[in-house]
Structures are given as C-alpha cells and as structure tokens.
Amino acid sequence: MTQSTSTSSAVRLSVFALGMSLGLFLAITFSLCVAFDLMFPHYAMHGAWHEFLPGFVWLSWGSFAIGIVETFLYGWYAALIFGPLYNLFAGR
Secondary structure, three states, X not given: OOXXXXXXXXXXXXXXXXXXXXXXXXXXXXXHHHHHHHHOHHHOOHHHHHHHOOOOOOOOHHHHHHHHHHHHHHHHHHHHHHHHHHHHHHOO
C-alpha cells in the first residue's frame, strides 16, 4: 500500500506579467473613455481626469499621450505593490 502525500504550493504571480496586464488594461480603458467623451460630450468625465492625471488637459494629442503614459504607469504602480504582497502572503 502506497501513501500519497499532497503538498500545497501556492501559485506565485509574475510581477512583470501583472504590470503589463494592468498597465495595458488601464491605458485601453483610458482610450475608450476618451472615445466615449468625444461621442457623448454631455456625459463627459474628463473633468475628473484633471485630478488623477497631472498635466492632462482636454484634449490634444500631447495630452492624450500623457494620459496613456500615466494610466500605464498607474497599472505598474499597482502591480509593484500588489504582486510582491500577494506572493508574500500566498507563500505562508
């Protein structure tokens, strides 16, 4: 009779994969929000972006680029904080 032992190994998150995923998710979401604001200006929310995106002014190509870069970096910020914390607590 053989005895099988099961070992539980936690799945570790790749901080790089998480950073790229969150960064691109936020950059794509920002682009969709800009498109929505252009199609439906009465429901625009670009006023809130002035608070969260330093340097953002509605709307020029330079401002759009700043918004894309900043939202991508916000995704990386979240990944750099969340990924290691998850890996730390999942390993326990």
